[in-house]
Amino acid sequence: MSLTDSTQSGASDSSETLAANTQGVFLRVQADKVDRLMDLVGELSLGVSEVIHSPDLVGLELSEFEKSAHRLRMIVREIQDAAAELRQVSVGDVFRRMRRMVRELERQTGKKIELAMVGEDTEIDKVVADRLYEPLVHVLRNSADHGLESPAERIAVGKPETGRITLIAAQLGGDIQITVADDGRGLHREKILARAKERGLVGVNEEPEDSNLWKVIFQPGFSTAETVTNLSGRGVGMDVLNATMKDLRGRIAVDSKAGKGTRVNLSIPLSLAFLDSLVMRIGRRLYATPVDAVSEVFRPESGQISAVSAGNGAEMIQVREHMVPVCRLQRFYGEDCRTLEPLDTLIIVVFKTSFGQIGLPVDEMYDQQQVVMKPLQGQLGSIRASLGCALLGTGEIAVVLDCEELARRSRP
Numbered sequence: 398m399s400l401t402d403s404t405q406s407g408a409s410d411s412s413e414t415l416a417a418n419t420q421g422v423f424l425r426v427q428a429d430k431v432d433r434l435m436d437l438v439g440e441l442s443l444g445v446s447e448v449i450h451s452p453d454l455v456g457l458e459l460s461e462f463e464k465s466a467h468r469l470r471m472i473v474r475e476i477q478d479a480a481a482e483l484r485q486v487s488v489g490d491v492f493r494r495m496r497r498m499v500r501e502l503e504r505q506t507g508k509k510i511e512l513a514m515v516g517e518d519t520e521i522d523k524v525v526a527d528r529l530y531e532p533l534v535h536v537l538r539n540s541a542d543h544g545l546e547s548p549a550e551r552i553a554v555g556k557p558e559t560g561r562i563t564l565i566a567a568q569l570g571g572d573i574q575i576t577v578a579d580d581g582r583g584l585h586r587e588k589i590l591a592r593a594k595e596r597g598l599v600g601v602n603e604e605p606e607d608s609n610l611w612k613v614i615f616q617p618g619f620s621t622a623e624t625v626t627n628l629s630g631r632g633v634g635m636d637v638l639n640a641t642m643k644d645l646r647g648r649i650a651v652d653s654k655a656g657k658g659t660r661v662n663l664s665i666p667l668s669l670a671f672l673d674s675l676v677m678r679i680g681r682r683l684y685a686t687p688v689d690a691v692s693e694v695f696r697p698e699s700g701q702i703s704a705v706s707a708g709n710g711a712e713m714i715q716v717r718e719h720m721v722p723v724c725r726l727q728r729f730y731g732e733d734c735r736t737l738e739p740l741d742t743l744i745i746v747v748f749k750t751s752f753g754q755i756g757l758p759v760d761e762m763y764d765q766q767q768v769v770m771k772p773l774q775g776q777l778g779s780i781r782a783s784l785g786c787a788l789l790g791t792g793e794i795a796v797v798l799d800c801e802e803l804a805r806r807s808r809p
Contacts, residue, residue: 428523431484435670438480439769439788442473442671446790474767481668486526488566488575489517494530495537495564502541509548509559510541516566521573525645525665529575532638536577536661537562539635544581544659554656556580571667571689578660584611584653588621611651612751615639638663645669646687646784648751648801672770674787676763676795677746679726683795685787688765690800692747692754699741712740714756716747723756724807730781750804757803766790770797782806 449466492514499512521529545551545560552558565576586607593599593613613619617636642649647665666672666687674685675694693716701715712723723745728734743758768787773780773796782802787795 426483428484431480431523435480435484438473438477439670442477442767442769443788443790443792445469445473447792450791477671477767481522481670482520484523485520486523487517488519488521488526488573489514491526491530491533492517492564492566495533498534498537499541499562502538506541506545507547508541508545510545511559511561513561513563514565515563519566519568519573521566521665522667522669524669525573528641528645529663529665532641533564533575533577535635535637540577540579540581540659544579544583546582550582568667569664571673572664573667575663575665576660577663578658580658583655583657583659584614584651585621586610586655589614592619592621607653608651608751611653614651615649643799643802646672646799650751670770672768672787672797673765674768674795674797675746675765676768676787676789677744677759678761678763679759683763683789683793684726684759685766685768685795685797686746686748686800687797690748690750692749694744694746694762696743697741697745702740714740714745716754716756719754721747721754721756722807723758724803725758729803729807748800748804750801752801752804755800755804755807757798768795768797 449470454462496512499510502508503510540562541560545562546554546556548558551560561580563576563578565574565578567574589610590599590605593610594601594603596616596619598613598616598619599605599610615635615638619635639649641647642663642665645665646669647663650662650664651659652662653659672685673688675688675691676683676685678684697714703713703715703720704711712725713720714723715721723740725734725737727737738758738760740758743760744762746757746759746762748755748757766787766789768789770785771788772778772785773783777786780796782799784797784799787797789795
């Protein structure tokens with residue numbers, strides 16, 4: 398073979414290799430550059446909305462404008478989704494970090510533990526991935542220390558001597574759901590109820606349903622452990638999880654069956670930068686809520702309304718066969734309530750929460766919007782039951798309500 402033939406052959410091989418490699422090209426991009434792009438996309442969305450809703454356009458005959466504006470909104474929405482995808486990483490990166498920790502838990506507890514992972518390819522926002530690791534560590538520690546039995550105990554009740562903890566990730570609609578499940582002894586209802594009554598979290602004569610009782614384990618400092626170890630007993634682990642999920646606009650659900658095990662489900666929005674919201678007005682203020690939290694919107698009739706107590710002004714409204722408590726934001730925030738409008742002159746927005754349904758009276762409903770989310774900082778950060786603020790296309794700002802916190806704080 399001549400040198401020319403050899404050179405051509407090498408060039409051909411290199412070309413084929415390059416062509417093969419370019420089929421799955423990856424670029425290393427600094428996270429702050431992606432964050433900057435997300436901010437710019439948010440500003441672009443606001444700029445487009447400002448143009449479309451400009452008061453200078455009122456009264457003008459622009460036959461093709463609405464069609465062009467709609468197309469522009471769709472393109473911006475696609476850009477927002479594409480930008481959000483750039484910040485997504487595989488949840489498997491978080492899951493795999495748990496394997497080493499499980500080996501350490503086996504050594505410390507003397508138990509045999511198998512860690513299974515499902516849906517490792519599911520992608521989540523990198524901000525979520527970074528924040529999720531520590532809370533998941535606490536959940537796994539609880540499963541290993543409190544949930545799983547010792548090998549001897551498991552054999553005695555007819556279970557395999559190796560306990561199983563499963564990490565599951567899946568995308569459900571606009572949420573990412575992460576589940577930590579074990580096949581252990583389950584939550585100890587009697588111990589949890591006794592400690593909850595001792596701390597005043599449950600009434601002395603109250604017998605709550607399991608789904609409501611499990612919520613007390615997320616209270617700060619709550620623990621049923623008799624002794625403090627390096628794994629548990631301080632009552633901070635589940636509190637950390639609860640605080641993190643609030644910051645991520647997520648929800649927690651716990652399901653446990655005695656002798657069968659416990660499942661902790663974490664539902665987190667797919668994107669933290671943008672929010673599909675319903676915008677409303679109460680008085681002179683604008684509020685927004687996640688669309689997924691809204692059950693229904695209606696204008697009530699007088700026959701649906703009842704006052705529970707004339708003393709504290711508590712109100713209930715009938716929604717089909719259920720009586721739903723009403724939360725007046727003016728009363729919730731301690732404002733002057735002497736001039737409140739009757740409920741039958743207002744619009745009721747019903748939210749579904751883990752504490753049950755709650756009705757919010759509003760003066761006016763705006764349309765559904767995908768808004769840019771920003772955190773509340775400084776003194777505004779202390780606003781109760783808020784997830785942050787939404788920047789609207791009109792240049793106005795709406796407080797994004799935390800429906801879960803609103804329902805929790807409004808309970809009698």
